[in-house]
Amino acid sequence: MERTADVIIIGGGAIGLSTAYHLTKRKVKTIVIEKNYLTSGSTGRCIGGVRQQYATPTTIKIAMESVDFFKCAEEELGLDVEWYAGGYLFLAFTEDEEKTFKKAIEIQQRNGLDVSFISADECFKIVPMMYAPGLRGGAYCPSDGQADPFKVCYGFAKRIRENGGRIISSSEVVEIRTKGNKVHSVITNNGEEFFADVVVNAAGPWAKDLCRLVGLDVPIEPERHEAMITERVARLWDPMLVDYRPDGSYFYQRVTGQIIGCYTPDPNVPGIRTDSSLEFFFEMPRRMSNLVPALSQVSVLRHWAGCYSMTPDGSPIVDETEIEGFFIAGGMCGHGFMFSPAIGEHLANYIVEKDWGLPWDEFKLTREFKGKEALR
Amino acid sequence: MTEGKRIVCRCEDITYEEVVAAIEEGYTTLEEIKRALRCGMGTCQGRTCSRIITGIIARMKKIPPNEIKQITKRPPLRPIPIKALIGEKDGENR
Numbered sequence: 001m002e003r004t005a006d007v008i009i010i011g012g013g014a015i016g017l018s019t020a021y022h023l024t025k026r027k028v029k030t031i032v033i034e035k036n037y038l039t040s041g042s043t044g045r046c047i048g049g050v051r052q053q054y055a056t057p058t059t060i061k062i063a064m065e066s067v068d069f070f071k072c073a074e075e076e077l078g079l080d081v082e083w084y085a086g087g088y089l090f091l092a093f094t095e096d097e098e099k100t101f102k103k104a105i106e107i108q109q110r111n112g113l114d115v116s117f118i119s120a121d122e123c124f125k126i127v128p129m130m131y132a133p134g135l136r137g138g139a140y141c142p143s144d145g146q147a148d149p150f151k152v153c154y155g156f157a158k159r160i161r162e163n164g165g166r167i168i169s170s171s172e173v174v175e176i177r178t179k180g181n182k183v184h185s186v187i188t189n190n191g192e193e194f195f196a197d198v199v200v201n202a203a204g205p206w207a208k209d210l211c212r213l214v215g216l217d218v219p220i221e222p223e224r225h226e227a228m229i230t231e232r233v234a235r236l237w238d239p240m241l242v243d244y245r246p247d248g249s250y251f252y253q254r255v256t257g258q259i260i261g262c263y264t265p266d267p268n269v270p271g272i273r274t275d276s277s278l279e280f281f282f283e284m285p286r287r288m289s290n291l292v293p294a295l296s297q298v299s300v301l302r303h304w305a306g307c308y309s310m311t312p313d314g315s316p317i318v319d320e321t322e323i324e325g326f327f328i329a330g331g332m333c334g335h336g337f338m339f340s341p342a343i344g345e346h347l348a349n350y351i352v353e354k355d356w357g358l359p360w361d362e363f364k365l366t367r368e369f370k371g372k373e374a375l376r
Numbered sequence: 377m378t379e380g381k382r383i384v385c386r387c388e389d390i391t392y393e394e395v396v397a398a399i400e401e402g403y404t405t406l407e408e409i410k411r412a413l414r415c416g417m418g419t420c421q422g423r424t425c426s427r428i429i430t431g432i433i434a435r436m437k438k439i440p441p442n443e444i445k446q447i448t449k450r451p452p453l454r455p456i457p458i459k460a461l462i463g464e465k466d467g468e469n470r
Contacts, residue, residue, distance in 0.1 A: 022447055037408050150411045231419055231455055276451060285458040296464050299455035302421065 005031040007351060008186055008196040010173050010210060013043035014337045016202035016331050017156035018344025024163035026352055029255045031194055035172035039153045042204040043337050045306025047227050047260045048242050050114050050251060050338040051088045051144040052237055054372035055104040059315060059361040060111045069341030077155030081147045082322040084255040087239035088144035089123060092136045100374050101139035104183050115141040127237040146252060149337045156196050167190060176213045183325040198351055202325045205272045205307035207330035217320055219369060220331040222307040224269040225262055226280040232257030232296045241291060249287040259298060263287055308334040314373030318343055319365040328365060380448055387418020399436050406447045410459035416447050419455060
């Protein structure tokens with residue numbers, strides 16, 4: 001069995017698999033090592049929303065390129081990934097929200113995104129069954145959408161194997177060896193050693209622990225987020241509804257009919273936790289049906305939890321570390337799946353050509369981590 | 377029965393042949409098959425299909441069914457209407 005590669009990717013989620021896909025497409029010999037099974041970490045627990053409405057230029061570009069990928073993913077990956085451009089509608093109930101959205105829209109439009117601030121009347125035209133007294137309007141981008149994280153990842157995996165890459169599941173990296181200041185090999189819990197000059201840490205919520213193996217401290221803190229899905233119903237409305245009110249939530253209807261959604265807990269729930277709480281189980285249906293009362297007629301099927309990997313400023317870390325050849329692609333702050341196509345492509349590009357292809361300061365490990373992504 | 381029409385998962389319309397193909401492709405655990413084919417994500421949450429798929433894996437992989445790990449059971453145990461969770465009564469106006 002081959003134990004030497006050009007690149008070893010640690011983590012079989014969207015980011016790791018996309019990076020491996022783009023590397024193997026460029027004929028780079030790649031091994032993916034996953035500690036459990038593909039998508040078993042954060043990717044398989046995300047709700048599949050894909051948006052481009054962010055507040056900083058590189059993030060907006062990454063999101064737009066990712067949407068371009070999702071649009072033709074069926075052709076690229078050879079399977080239907082359930083991409084559907086239903087849009088995202090951020091609801092503004094306060095003057096502050098309206099200002100924040102309008103400021104972001106300016107930057108988004110300058111970067112070529114088809115987004116605008118629409119009136120409350122227009123919002124109700126798009127989602128007639130919404131009950132939202134006091135709504136001032138919304139930030140609406142019709143080309144945002146949704147895709148199935150499992151299908152996208154299995155599509156990546158299929159192509160990686162076809163391109164000659166290797167995917168090793170049920171193997172946890174427990175040691176990373178360096179020589180001088182260069183990465184040299186990784187050792188798994190089965191005692192196997194794999195060699196490569198480049199190792200990418202795409203371990204999601206476990207990224208910080210992996211960095212500790214080589215004495216690096218990265219500002220990535222996992223926290224629990226819960227999600228819920230209902231039974232399938234006939235199409236009710238199109239866009240993801242994002243309600244930032246204190247008892248708001250965000251949810252949308254999958255192309256396959258289910259309503260799926262989350263809310264961000266306050267205070268946050270730190271740690272790598274995937275247990276589900278009774279509080280969310282009652283609170284989420286209340287919040288969803290507050291905004292869309294007709295949902296009271298729909299049944300909840302399933303409730304689960306996964307981790308967001310948060311950075312202090314709300315932007316990802318995608319960079320080479322101070323150990324030569326040891327990269328980190330983590331701290332996705334809940335946006336890993338939707339960013340994965342473009343992050344993987346740019347990272348693969350950098351590994352091959354030493355060029356990020358975009359201004360990369362937003363994602364550097366050495367940045368100051370000041371400020372906060374306005375559209376979290 | 378018609379070839380290719382032997383339904384294993386009634387909620388998501390998944391056939392025996394599709395399950396066999398997924399196992400051959402390397403999705404050999406219930407958790408992986410659930411994610412690849414959605415068996416266990418439908419209305420019954422795997423109560424019907426899990427046993428059948430456990431049997432298929434057991435036969436194909438030649439392992440005793442009781443050694444095959446079952447999928448994580450997630451709340452609720454059965455579908456619950458949102459109106460029941462929020463305490464709304466039938467006919468109540470909102």
